[in-house]
Amino acid sequence: MKTSEGRLHPFAAVFVSLQIVKGLIVPLIVIFLSKHSRSGSGTPLYFQVGWSLAALVGSIVWGFLSWRRFRYEVSEEQLKVTQGVFVQKKTFIPLERIQSVDVTEGVLHRLFGLVRVEVQTAGGQKPEAVFSALARGDAARLRSMLEPGKAPQGQEQPEPGVLSAGSGSDPSKLRLTYKLPVGSLFVAALTTGGFGVSVSLLAAAMGKLDELFPDFHVYRYLWNALDAAMIPLFALGILLVAWMISAIASVLKFANFTITRKENKLLLTRGLLERRQVTVPLRRIQAIRIVEEPLWQLFGYSALYAETVGYGVQKGENAHLFPLLRNREIGEFVKRMTPQFEVPASLKHHALPRRALWGYALPAPLVLALAAAAAGLITPWAYVGLLLCPLVMIWQWWRYRNAGWSREGRMLVLRFRRLAKTTAVIPLSRVQSVSVEIGPLQRRLGLSTLQIAVASGRRGAFFRLAGLPEQEARELARWYMDRNKR
Structure with a gap:
């Protein structure tokens, strides 16, 4: 039986040490900037510096010991990983259970010609083995020995549209590649839906300013320094920074x-x-x-996402299949990939x-109008909310116009809109559950709400x-219940 043994690159000790130091930076900054440490009644400064150096x-030392104790061994049946400073931990991973071997190159990795390798198994919520620093040649050899996605004979049947690895087809003909053009990259970046996340993070960071600098009184200083007319411009500047x-x-x-x-898996590479590089098995x-x-x-234009099972939060349950693609190219892209x-x-x-238009167009504007009228008893400015009701009604009408469904054979397509218009393509074999909800107003109108669940990430x-x-919703529920008869 042939085996291959190895260890991490010595620079892995530096990565472990940096990770520990990274976790200590924020507490140390808070201690040094706190009022207690400057008042003279707290711990002397030299004592704090001494603890920081310790x-x-x-x-x-911990990083060096972690590197010294890390070993891995690959045989014909399994991957064995040994690690731990005080408590030794041995992990045994059967090769047939390995689903993906992902490679990451951080800035420091690239400077020293190293890569980070993560090994993921079927059903795992996080990587079962992490190699923090390997030379590119060692990583390539390890990846070739593990060869993810080869299931034992008789355990798994190929699905319709997915070619079997042992099917006699020429693998070179199965290799297809799409690259994101530079122009599409900048269009996607300037119009991305992540703007709201940036605003939230920036607002949370600004909310901590007075806590980090209690003597400075950041917001009182800004309020006194800015004229009332400048406050909207200041808010606009914050939004511009968040967008950037x-x-x-x-x-x-x-x-x-x-x-x-490549055969029955997708290789996604990205990052500046x-x-x-992430491996996503088609199944x-x-x-x-x-x-x-x-x-x-x-x-x-549209973006394509894949709901994947077993990749966990750090992998991203919603893997980007393509950040920005012309709608007329989507059909060919899906057919090939x-x-x-x-x-x-x-x-x-x-x-x-x-x-169904009544269920979309009335509830949200009605709730907004009632809230504005109630708040108007306290401040007259709240009545401005009534002016937004027609806009909300138009938006809800747009949601209604974009919604719909399609079904044929074993394929279901749902279309709906929240902020963005979404088209979900769901094969019958992937559906985990179907539920039909009927509210009081829907019961009078003969309507319902359909919910389809698929396995993705943890939840x-x-x-x-x-x-x-x-009637259509109940037919779709029967379509799911009779899946074994098809």
Whole structure:
């Protein structure tokens, strides 16, 4: 039996030490900036510096010991990893259980010609083995020995549209690649939906300013320094900064984005400063979402996401299949990359009935109007909310117009809109559960809300379509219950 043994690159000790130091930076900054440490009644400054140096030396020693104790061994049946400073931990991973071997190159990794390797097994919520620093040659050899995605004979049957690894087809003909053009990268970055996340993070950071600098009184200083007329401009500047942060983050994340299909798996490569390559087996994709942001919809662009099972939060349950693609190219892209999710050309779209418009257009504006009227008893400015009711009603009408469903054979397609228009493509074999909800108003109108659940990440993914005729919803539920008969 042939075996291959190895260890991490010595620079792995530095990565472990830096990770420990990173976790200590914020507490040390808070201690040094706190009022207690400056008042003279607290711990002397030299004592705090001494503890900081001791923590730094301890992290270096810990990193060195972690590197010394880490070993791995690959045989014909399994991967064995031994690690631990005080408590030795041995992990045994059968090769047939390995689903993906992902490679990441951070800035420091690239400077020293190293990579980070993560090994993921079927059903795992996090990597079962992490190699923090390997030379590129060692990583390539390790990856070739592990060869993810080869299931034992008789354990797994190929799905429709997915070619078997042992099928006699020429593997070179199965390798297909799509690259994200530079122009599309900047369009996606400038119009990304991550703007709201940036605003939230920036607002949370600003909320901590007075806590970090209690003697400075940041907001009182700004209030006294700015005229009342400048406050809206200041708020606009904050939004502009958040938009710039979101755009820069998108460029750093999706630069050099490439997706390649090799037999029954997808290789996704992306990143400018940190280069990352993720392996996604086709059989682990549960559903595909085609997302059209409002600005993208005007110019005929969409982003494609895959709901994957067993990848955990750090992998991203919603893997980007492609950040920005023209709508007319989506059909060919899906056919080449994920053929089991190809939508038949004969699939007929069903719009929601007219009576469903009431359930979309009335509730939200009515709640807004009542809230504005109630708040108007306290301050007259609250009545401005009444002016927003027509806009909300128009938006809800737009949601109603975009919603619908399609079904043929073993394929279900749901269309709905929250902020972005989403088209979910769900094969019958991927559906985990179907539920039908009927509210009081829906009961009078003969309508219902359909919810489809698929396995994704830790909690699964759910797709809801409100305003579906009750009869159609129950037929879709029977379609799921009779899946074993098809």
